[in-house]
Amino acid sequence: MKNAAVNATTAIADGVSSLLGGSKVKRLEAENENLRQDIANLQKQVQAEQxxxxxxxxxxxxxxxxxxxxxxxxxxxxxxxxxx
Known part of the structure; x- marks a missing residue:
């Protein structure tokens, strides 16, 4: 049951990726990673300030x-x- 749900989710994600264009998804994923890094850096800065x-x-x-x-x-x- 779980495998079917995972496969369905993967298929949906692949479909969305092809609809949106793979490069756009990769760009958004890279942007999300950059934002995560920014958040981590800001959290470290807040801790240092505290x-x-x-x-x-x-x-x-x-x-x-x-x-x-x-x-x-x-x-x-x-x-x-x-x-x-």
Whole structure:
């Protein structure tokens, strides 16, 4: 049953290919492959940007902590209540 469905699908695809012209189908398949590669590259770029953002956030938080620590040392305050 599955083989018959696969054969029918293949026959339909071959028929469509001959109707549309084999070169058009090949061109569209190549374009689809290029688009898949573009998507993969963009996904890698997004991941790299997310990693960079995380690094920047960590550096930012570290700097805030240093400033807060320095402030506490100078003021003699050991706790900071930012909600006052």
């Amino acid at each position: 990693r960079e953002q995380t690094k920047m956030e960590n550096r930012h938080n570290s700097e805030i902590n240093k400033i807060d620590w320095n402030y506490q040392q100078k003021s003699g305050n050991t706790t900071t209540d930012w909600n006052r």
